[in-house]
Amino acid sequence: MPRFNLSWLYMFIAMTIAYLWFTSDENAGIDKQLTYTEFKNMVNKGYVNKIIAYNDNSLDMFIKPEYVKDVFKDDYKKVGRNPSLHVEVGSIDTVDKFLEKAQEEGYFTGEISYEKKSDMFGTIFWNIAPIFFIIAIWLFIMRRMGNGGNSGGFNPFSVGKSKAQVYEKGDTTNRVTFKDVAGQEGAKQEIQEIVDFLKQPEKYTELGGKIPKGALLVGPPGTGKTLLAKAVAGEADVPFFSMSGSDFVEMFVGVGASRVRDLFRQAKEKAPCIIFIDEIDAVGRARSKSPSMGGNDERESTLNQLLTEMDGFGSNSGVIILAATNRADILDKALLRAGRFDRQIHVDLPDLNERKAVFEVHLRPLKLDDTVNSETLARQTPGFSGADIANVCNEAALIAARHKKNAVGKQDFLDAVDRIIGGLEKKTKIMTLNEKRSIALHEAGHATISWFLEHANPLIKVTIVPRGRALGAAWYMPEERQITTKEQMLDEMCATLGGRAAEELFTGHISTGAMNDLERVTKQAYGMIAYAGMSDKLPNVCYYNNEEYSFNKPYSERTAELIDEEVKRMINEQYERAKEVLTTNKEGHNQLAQLLIEKEVIFAEDVENIFGKRPWASRSEEIMNQKVENNLPKQTTPEETPLLENKEV
Secondary structure (H helix, E strand, O other): OOOOOHHHHHHHHHHHHHHHHHOOOOOOOOEEEEOHHHHHHHHHHOOEEEEEEEOOOEEEEEEOHHHHHHHHOOOHHHHOOOOEEEEEOOOHHHHHHHHHHHHHHOOOOOEEEEEOOOOHHHHHHHHHHHHHHHHHHHHHHHHHHHOOOOOOOOOHHHOOOOOOEEEOOOOOOOOOOHHHOOOOHHHHHHHHHHHHHHHOOHHHHOOOOOOOOEEEEEOOOOOOHHHHHHHHHHHHOOOEEEEEHHHHOOOOOOHHHHHHHHHHHHHHHOOOEEEEEEOOHHHHEOOOOOHHHOOOHHHHHHHHHHHHHHOOOOOOOOEEEEEEEOOHHHEOHHHHOOOOOOEEEEOOOOOHHHHHHHHHHHHOOOOEOOOOOHHHHHHOOOOOOHHHHHHHHHHHHHHHHHOOOOOEOHHHHHHHHHHHHHOOEOOOOOOOHHHHHHHHHHHHHHHHHHHHOOOOOOEEEEEOOOEOOEOOEEEEOOOOOOOOOHHHHHHHHHHHOHHHHHHHHHHOOOOHHHHHHHHHHHHHHHHHHHHOOEOOOOEOOOOOOOOOOOOOOOOOHHHHHHHHHHHHHHHHHHHHHHHHHHHHOHHHHHHHHHHHHHHOEEEHHHHHHHHOOOOOOOHHHHHHHHHHHHHOOOOOOHHHOOOOEEEEO
């Protein structure tokens, strides 16, 4: 049997309207067209029974029953109950005069009426069309609701549904494993236990142990937290629910809590599985202790529902929650307690060996020549995250393609590092000779002081070519250390102030070029005194306060004045120390500045030719210098120089 369709109903209604229209009593009969002359003849013969005149200069004439056969040449029953003749006239006024004369002479004894002619079909259409339009909109909305909004439309009844992306078990197209995650050996070792539990849960349950319910991945941006979570799901080969913290937030009240419930309901149906919440600080921020501080009730209700689902009365066996954030200090304490996120796995910036492994992963799809060495690239990118390294590799490929090369070379990678850290080179920027000399003296000051201080970072390159917002820069190879001593920080502060000191000593005035240096030095000094307790007058005291909603300083006004005095004293001491070093090595500094004006870019070997071997050269610096001598060309063009850490002018 054919299925019922609403189109049948529409067709039935249309046929009914058509039937009523054509079978109406008012319009029953034959409608015949006449000329005006024929109309006058019939009126004069006395055939006319009734005349209806319309406002469009037309009229309908109805014949007396006894004359129907004479006019229509047919029987009364065949022409209808009310046959009429239609006449088009030039003017109704002319017709009125003619009919008045006919009435006086006795030819016309019927009645005449005047009506406003209307379109019956148009009237019916405009009366019924809005009803059909409303019905069509209603059917459209109901169909969208019925399919759950899968067709892309807005469904008000599915707004509380979870928006998590689900990667099913056995999905090999988007599968990520630990092989795709280079470095992060410590984090992978910690998270391997979760993979083992999902593969062999009886190994732990037989001994009465319980797997941690949740693990929080904490680390700087770009270190691979999301990729590591996907690798866990790929290794365990279980369903993986991926959702961002901002997906819970909506303008409707109660939607966030509803989505949390729906997410865990779906996860329980597919257990064992993994729920991954990226950027959980969007909903896991610490709740306000005071309602008057303007806490977001919707966000807090979402967090409360998340806490309940993670460790409530209901059992979530087989459901493991992974979350990632780079702001663990602002998360609610209830979210970090044992039983919810039992573990915090720190995903830090990669060290030298890890950077080498990351480079090897991202170098696989590139077409390389023989000059590329992953170890050299890893040494020249300290402090780079995995995302930064991926950006370097992509930028190097673009640079090689721009220069129409057949393969990506080492120089393309060096240019890419320069481009990412320092910005785009601006060779067309116009500078006067005095400005160029001032910038050269400034950068030579950085290079001179860092060469003679024991704990200053080894110099790699100095340039006065504008790049990005900097008019000049000096790049160093910082040592990768876990702790920093006071002497090391003071030497770095002195080297940073070398540019301003050189300007004052050798030009007799100071400029705004040292603003970035002063900003860094000031922040470092306040950190040393207020946080690290490295002050003589405030020793072993830390005033760091990580409470987000605390508007009070953790120290008195008198202590604040003392901190300001200590910061000024520390900076002034290092500034005077920088001027002493520059005064002692005045001739070498001037030679270095003049060489910088001539070449615009100089390397560590150029500084060594002027000052001799660095007296405090470490083993790592010797290795780096050896790498530079063996791998770097001796050109002085800015495009062919390594770029590591910059001090902007």
